[in-house]
Amino acid sequence: MIKKTWKTNVLIACMLLPALILALGIILVPMINVFIQSFQDGSGNFSLEQYYFLFTDKLALQNLWYTVWITVVTVAGAITISYLLALYLRFSDSKISKVISTVYLLPRFVPHLVAIYAMMTVVRDSGFLNRLSQVFGYNFKPGLLYNAKGIIMMNLWFNIAFATMIIVAALAGIPDSIIESSRDVGAGRIYTFFKMVLPLSIKDVLVAMTFIFMSNISSFTTPYIIGPNHPKMFGVYLRDQFSKMRYERAAAVSVLIFAFSSISAIVYLYTNLKEKEWEKTGL
């Protein structure tokens, strides 16, 4: 650490303050406002009625489970596919694996609306797949719009690149020598995977899971455009409530999403701190 005098302390404060003030102003203050508002009734008195409504109203409950279900399926699907893809990219030297490793990142750079639009032109009833099937005398309608399947498909489209990237970086950090030495003493592929590769990359898998969970449980654009009218994902439901000027209920929906996301944020923090302790004892 660089030695601190009062001068450097002032300098530190000056460099840090703009970002901190901005973060407080545009993240923390709105968050606290929303939190307070969620415990109010329509006229500003303390009340639990917003939460009571969300946990008893039939439609709201359906929306809640629908949101959690889609998010869990998205996380599980994206992580499974990405892990397999990352393993392949890490341990294969073939030309095809090199091609994939140069092109797999692109979806991360495609604006959400553009990707959704492009997918719609392929899978909608008059889209490419339908037209192609007509050439062969069928009338195939994928039925991937305005239901959960479509949302999950789009979520996978957006998140596989991200999760693969995180896991590829983790697997790249595992030296070949570790794997070779394990294989040398006669360990099989599966044993090597579960005893070496998986434990060494599990932390990064959790990082990927955290971010996929967070961005999908509150996702708005995808379910807004290609989701069904009912049940609705919480992001869309939240905006509905907001545009119907039920600000308190919108606030409660926000806090509920935040509560779910916080669980994954805390898991993230926990694994992150544990790593630091391990580093300390390692020294």
Add this chain to the structure above:
Amino acid sequence: MYMSYLNPKRWVHMMGRKKFGEFLVLAAFMLFFYGPLLHMFMLAFANKYEMPGVLPQEFGFQWWRYVLAQPTLVSSIVLSFTIALITTALSLLICIPAAYVLARYEFPGRKLVMFSFLLGNAFPKIGIYASMGIIFYRIGLMGTLPGVLIVHLLGGMMLMIWMPTNAFKSVPRQQEEAARDIGAGPIRTFFYVTLPMAWPGIAVASMFTFIGSLGENQGTLLVGLPNYRTMPVEMYGVILDYPATAGAVFALILLIPNVLLLFLMRKYVGPETLSKGFKMG
């Protein structure tokens, strides 16, 4: 005779089982991720695309002329780029000094500061925007440029702090000390030693801020209307109201800058650099 090429067994035989499997992975990957984009690319250059043609009946630039003749769409393109440039510049100015401090100094509450950016990400953006909207109404920022800029700054903030912090951390302190020892001042040291070495992380973070701002739609929809209609805001209308061929043109215009940036920055954009944006330093 030629039909037998359609028989997968023949391919398995020719390529070997493993190669064939790899080939299937590549094909599935390309069809799922690149298929829709290529299809959209094709639509953008279709003058006539009527049912049930798989390929357009006529190619040309008709819909480009149509889109570029819509004054609202053209002004949204200019506006989007202006806002994205200002957002990136502001974000650099605000976040880079903070990232440097967070990378170099240990102080009480440092972890909390880092974690608070993650928590900001855990809170649904729409919830924050909605609440910001209420504050903006009160202080008159609704439908103004500063209001839109604040929304755009929020979107990229975590990455703009975390990624440069990790980039600064990977610059060996000894390098900086060596420069100081031979008489370079702190500012000179920063610009000639630290910055060049941390540059990839900072460049990639700026790129994501720029791209994020170009693609931001939820917040702008809530805070910017009716004065600030950026490209993605217009895109909602285009999806609903325009023919697929015109929509494809507009979507392609939205996509081009991102692909261009990815191409220009390909040297820096690797999983190692990118994944640092998601680790609390």
